Amino acid sequence: MRRLYIILFNLMLLLMGMTAIQSCQNELDVVEPKGGLHITLDNVSSSTNTRSTPSEIGVPTADKFHLSVVDAKGMFKYDGPVVDDTITLAAGTYSLTADYGENPVLAFEKPYYVGTTQVTVVSEKVADANINCRVGNALLSAVF
Numbered sequence: 788m789r790r791l792y793i794i795l796f797n798l799m800l801l802l803m804g805m806t807a808i809q810s811c812q813n814e815l816d817v818v819e820p821k822g823g824l825h826i827t828l829d830n831v832s833s834s835t836n837t838r839s840t841p842s843e844i845g846v847p848t849a850d851k852f853h854l855s856v857v858d859a860k861g862m863f864k865y866d867g868p869v870v871d872d873t874i875t876l877a878a879g880t881y882s883l884t885a886d887y888g889e890n891p892v893l894a895f896e897k898p899y900y901v902g903t904t905q906v907t908v909v910s911e912k913v914a915d916a917n918i919n920c921r922v923g924n925a926l927l928s929a930v931f
Contacts, residue, residue: 822912825913829919852900853885897924
């Protein structure tokens with residue numbers, strides 16, 4: 788009789804273990820809908836010659852900028868150089884920041900460019916994001 792209880796107990800444990808494994812497997816198979824993001828930078832090159840962007844320093848090209856993509860929860864999803872390729876992301880809203888150089892308080896020979904925007908990525912589509920980059924460490928900006 789004791790052997791019968793041991794066999795039934797082992798079968799019950801086996802059945803519970805298989806059920807637990809199957810339920811965990813179902814959670815792992817969930818696939819987030821993915822979309823794409825294509826980045827372009829605006830106002831990266833300028834013919835304006837001012838003290839904040841001396842002509843001998845020049846204006847950096849888009850490939851020298853650093854890009855940060857942060858989701859609505861504040862988690863970094865991409866942190867690297869600006870690329871021409873599409874960045875694959877889960878569907879959602881993202882905050883984008885592109886910058887070049889360090890951000891000193893004031894430096895005539897070290898321009899700092901920065902731009903931010905928000906974009907919504909839709910499942911199975913490529914969203915275009917244009918980031919307007921400007922000098923971020925200028926004392927005065929005039930728009931005409």
